[in-house]
Amino acid sequence: MAQYLRAIGAGAVSIAGTCLTAVPYLFRWGELHKEVTEGYPDPVSSKTSDDLPPRSRGLLVNDIDHCTGCGDCRKICPVQCIHLEVEPQADDSKVWVSRFDIDNSKCMFCGLCVEVCLPGSLNHTRQFEGAAYELSQLTSSFGKGQVTAEQKAKWAAKRESNKKKEGL
Amino acid sequence: MNTLDASAKLWTSEWCRALGFLDGVPTWFYFFLALVFTYCFVVIPSGSVLSYLDRKLSADLQARVGPNQAGPAGILQPIADFLKLLQKQSTEKSNWREDVWLSIHTMALYSTLAVMPLGTFALMLDTEMSAFLPFWSALVLALGTMLLGFSQGTVPGWFGGMRIAAQTMAGSFPALMGLLCTGVRTGSFQWSQLATIQGFSPLSWTVFSNPFQTIACLVFVTSGLVLSATPPLDGGLSMSDIHGGVASQLHGRKYSLYRFGRFYVFFLWSVITVVLFLGAWILPLEVSRFLSDKGANRILSILELILLLFKTFAVMLTVIWIARVNPRSRVDQITSLAWKVLSPFSLIALVGASLWMGWRNLG
């Protein structure tokens, strides 16, 4: 009998106590009891992507002018999301990267490609909002575009003449 | 029968006269208008307001921001919800058994609109036993829910129906005993009598008139939660293991109808609690006398309704607060609560209240 009454008492006290613990949140008393969510994305969020830590691994971007087209990033990518096509230019020190596509639907933002990039042209931005309405919009292209046939012929001719000059 | 006609004519006739309706309209038309008006202007707006307050309160308790997009601070959220619900379509083939039971369910449910006490002049059924009528409707509701569950042909539906039946049976007895306690104080079960014996100040409310009535009030509210399967005592409808039980096969508009039915029972129960125990709609004596002398019955009924709804929302929000913060109980724990705790306490309350009243009357 006593146990019965004690159980009822304990139950009522416990439930009331739990309710009262939540009261500071109702009135937002103090630092510990503030609300932690906010509307996204409007109005403007209190944080933007610049507030993220500097190491955040967001969408990738490649500075095509410094890219040497070595293809280390393509080799090391675990999911093979980088597509690379290179045209040799007139002299071997310059490289025309005609196609450099990153398929963001496959990229898992692991950062291995950024680690192995020797010229340092491939980097993470802190952008993480990459949703798109169409699948084609999920590929980011950084390549300089295909070269016309006559330009290719001109370069090939230049290379031949350079080789001949060196051979002499 | 006399009180029936008189009260019906009294309430709606005022409004009809104000709006320029004819006077020779038959009684049943007044009744019909009264039901429609009650539903459209009392139940649905309270549902909207309460859904907004519920979401904001839950959000505040959980350290988040509730709805804040639709209108300033999300005030128009209920309208947005309503518009969304209208667009919902059911993806399943319609099951005729479900439709039958859902219509029975709805009819039984909304017939209690006629019994809802909403003010001195807004009582449609003010007979000697009118306080017992909502119970009948709650029991029919439970029967309908149980059969709906059985008809679905799935395991979650069957168990949902069975659990609801068990909960309802368990919750009815203490609820009735709690109701009898107020009758002990008042001497009748007529709504007008139950209300006018209380006053505006909390000291004159039934719940504080003697300690046994306090126990009776707590038992009444808790058993109401058991009877109507409202969170936190909604084990029969638990989402986590049987996907809502009875509601697991309902989709789209049928589901919203079902959910609104659940809200309506909760609302009805809270209104009855306030009328029985917490001072009903009684305004301060000066105010009500002033207004009735002036003959401004319409303003009086509006003020009384506002007071009643204010107290009802307070009760409902307290229950919602307890529900959000505490875990759910299992169905067998709920029924053992009802049988082993609420029933003995309700009997103690009844006997104690009667003895108290008797002793007071003697001395």
Add this chain to the structure above:
Amino acid sequence: MSETPTTEHSTSDHPEGNRKESRHNTEDYRPKDYQAGADYLAEYNAEFPLMSPKTDLTRWKIGPFHASLPASMILNLVLDGEVISRCSVETGFLHKGLEKALELSPWSSLVPYADHLDPENAVFGELVVCTAVEEIAALEVPLRARVIRLILSELTRISAHLSYTVRLARSVGSDTIVHYVLRDRERILDLFELLTGSRFSLNFLRFGGVKADVTEGFIERVLEICELIKIRLKEYNDIFTYNFSFTRRTYGVAVLPVDMIQKCGITGPNARASGIILDLRKSSPALGYDRIDFQVPIGRGESGALGDIHDRYLVRLREIGQSIEILKQLTEIIPPGDFLEKKLENDIKIPTGEAYSQVESPRGLLGCHIVSDGSGSPNRVQFRTPTISNLLCIPELIPGTRIEDLPVVLASLDLGIAEADR
């Protein structure tokens, strides 16, 4: 009467072909073996029988999507009223072919893939793989890197146990504590982002150390989080741990007996809650915890039954407290030095050999067996994940509990189906 109709789809150049005519010729739409009078509705009727009010209440198949299941799996239950009398488990829905993919990928992909073994405890997957490879290749890990690895491990342990609390609270129906706990877990995830750049799949450990050094302000943030979580643990106890409804639902339910633990090979907090003293952090000094002073929480059976749901929960809560102590000591002893002994070249070649390494992950003992044949890819990688043993005990643990307790029991076992299916 109707034989195979001879429609002539004329070979005109019009793109629509003969369509205008055949639209009105319904015989074109019949299958070639059509027989008039055959009962073509038999299959349809068999598939959609008129629903009879009699339901088979003895068998119930839950899954693969259900609110009570932690992830995609199927549970075949045999019911006796509301009590479950038999149960069988089917998993495999989350099989990603991780081990095979690793055989086909170069060594540099090993760490990012190991991240995705169990996305919640990513660092333990990386840790177990790096330890195995370092054993094969005999790589020395500098002390600073080891301490950084331990800091990440303990932070992940706290985050995993907080997530366990969230799952347990959701299954019981207590929604408020869920938001409080998630709010605190966000701070830990922000810490991960500060150090590694990503919240979940860290990709931070390398063979021979870690990828980069600790950023400035990291150690201070770690200590701040320790203080914050200490305060919050008290709040969780007030609001949830000893709540009457919660204790009534979890005292004495689904007791895991010692012989079942030994038979299935269950390790980790589930085993410790039943009284078995087994923690790799204390028993194998190779992990690096030998210089740290902490205690391993064991279940005390306060409810009367040792090893029930409440014990499993309490053990994890106390482990959070102990992890805070460990973190404080680690931040004191972190030595200056290198974070990586030698940066391996892009196409790494690990010498021939094999090794098995094990770590104490928040779910239990996580092991990894790597066989290398000196080429550019591993020959075989096999993970021994703790959830495999937890799944083994389900057919014996669940019978006897009610349907309503099922989500709570499954949440209390801390099942990570993603790591069980690999």
